[in-house]
Amino acid sequence: MSGLQLAVSTVQKVINRLLLLDPNSQKRLQPLAYKQVKVSLQELPCAIVFCFSQQLDLLLDNDNRQQADCTISLSCSSLSKLTDSGQVSQLIQQKKLLLQGDIQLAQHFSQLFVQLEIDWQALLSQYLGDVLAYQLHYAAKRLRQQVQQGVKQAVTTLVDVAREERPIAAHPVAVAHFSQQVEELAADTEALSLRLAQLETKG
């Protein structure tokens, strides 16, 4: 438990620091003032309660007693999908995201982090000067784009290898065709068993 508390304490400090770096965050914090949002991640032993006031305080709900204005339950793998509102609706329909309490509060909570915008270049320039800050920022941006492109390329290559060169995975068209054949077979089998049942009752 101490390890988790230390981690939560660190996360609290980091989030507070990030919110301070975004000049527009105070406006987004206003609707959350003195509210509590409980986030329950399936992978963690207890829920984390976000308490908003002059700053953010994180509490660990060790014995599941803490009442909150809104409770959000999900798994870690769903966290990245929260940035896209279309995917959020899908997650709710699939019951991978559960919301209880004030839904509007959950929206404000989500917006607080999704709309976080920090001018890293301006921040770096305070310590390194404008020129070096610009170059570092530009280099980091390019590196990020290259990594994303590289990952995308690697996934495409892997899929092609699995389908064409070493056919481990089936092509989607082949899978669809096979599924259709299975469905037809199932329908025929059901029709046959109905006919048999009719013949048995007559006999």
Place this chain on the structure above:
Amino acid sequence: MKDNHPTADMGSTSLQGNDTHFGYKRVNKSDKAGMVADVFHSVASKYDLMNDLMSLGIHRLWKRFTIDSSGIRAGQQVLDLAGGTGDLAAKFSRLTGPKGKVVLADINDSMLKVGRDKLRDMGLVSNINYVQANAESLPFPDNSFDLVTIAFGLRNVTDKDKALASIYRVLKPGGRLLILEFSKPEYKVLSKVYDLYSFYLLPTMGKVVANDSESYRYLAESIRMHPDQESLKSMMAQVGFEHITYSNLTGGIVALHRGFKF
């Protein structure tokens, strides 16, 4: 150095009449409060620094655990007893918000002044009141508070049963008491290491940092004289608390007791 290393056995002989313990010394009950006051007048200005040094910062995690276990909500009334330099009160002030109230109470005015200055420097002025009060006879009406906390203060109280009864009185029905206090380590090896640390290292640190080794020797002794986990639980039950639980922290060096008033 001649080994005057005290053990718990030294304090186990029964007290007579108006006697009580001040660490391992036996003193008159009427004298204890003044002696404790002298200790805290002496350590007040360096209290936070010493807490960080002595516990290597772990006391912050203990206090986090206390707040995690409090169930505090906006608008609630909180009494932080023996709150001293206001570590818990600062957080409670943020969590209860403008509609709530936090009372930081301490019997020692030096500690209270340090706490007040610290909280005001943090900008926490609107919902905190400061009261110099004795835990044995709290100057608040019945059923006043949703939550009472006492962190590392109960062991300094002369009559713990009286203090617990007084706390029970001022709690609202449904309210809870949280006692964070040094306790009995769960493991023998840890216990021995802890003894060495408390009786040799702590007074030395006290001498170097606060120029006061005796106060920190009292700290180590008073911890050994404090009731263990089960004893404190029984004491809470005797005055009327229910659903009493405790959690051992850092191998039982510290325990958090929680009880409810129904």
